[in-house]
Amino acid sequence: MSDLLKLKKINLKYQTGKESISVLKNIDLTIKKKETVSVVGESGSGKTSLIMLVGGLEKPTSGKIIFQDQEITNLNEDEVSEIRKKNIGIIFQSFYLIPNYTAVENVALTLELNNFKKPETEAKTLLDRFGLKHRFNNLPSQLSGGEQQRVAIARAIAMKPELILADEPTGNLDTENSLMISDILFKYVKEEGSSLIMVTHDPKLANKAKRKIKINDGKIK
Ligand SMILES: Nc1ncnc2c1ncn2[C@@H]1O[C@H](COP(=O)(O)OP(=O)(O)OP(=O)(O)O)[C@@H](O)[C@H]1O
Ligand SMILES: [Mg+2]
Secondary structure, X not given: OOEEEEEEEEEEEEEEOXXXXXXXXXXXXXXXXXXXXXXXXXXXXXXXXXXXXXXXXXXXXXXXXXXXXXXXXXXXXXXXXXXXXXXXXXXXXXXXOOXXXXXXHHHHHHHHHOOOOOHHHXXXXXXXXXXXXXXXXXXXXXXXXXXXHHHHHHHHHOOOOOEEEEEOOOOOOOHHHHHHHHHHXXXXXXXXXXXXXXXXXXXXXXXXXXEEEEEEOOEEO
């Protein structure tokens, strides 16, 4: 399988006042097309920081990130966001849905912004696929945690991204909903042939991925 993503000698430091803390240290990582990878590690080890870097939401202090044979570390914010919109879907622990938009509107917005012809129809198809046909017109506040996360996943995959990043996607859910969400994610990834990088504290969930990476004190073990 060919490479989708390469991290080369990535360092990330955060500056807080006069102090600089080194969060990721000399990370080398290659993710292949269709590969599923879980990322585990203690709280504060740098897992979310890694997701932010790969998603282009944060810039490394040094090192190179190459996505689909293109170096993204030397692009400006607009260029990176263009690549992200089309190719990368991100799912967070707290779902970050737009509170005054319905389930359908939350998903349709992404499609609209990408000039899809029939955003609403497509949004409904996706939500239906995730068992939310009866919740199309509900606001996030009217949905359970598991339902909100399913809307967030539908939104993240609406553009059929090559890469899905998930940061503790089941972190706010009970066991039953965690199982459902992880089933949906892995089934989707398998069907569509996308790659997945998923941060999780849940050993069972971590084991669903083909490869498991452990971050310890900013380094990959
Ligand atoms: N914007 C920031 N400015 C300064 N320090 C930060 C910033 N973001 C994160 N950090 C620090 O970087 C380190 C790694 O944070 P990160 O969020 O990547 O950890 P994590 O592995 O995701 O932890 P958790 O499992 O608790 O989510 C932590 O020590 C954190 O305090
Ligand atoms: Mg985190």
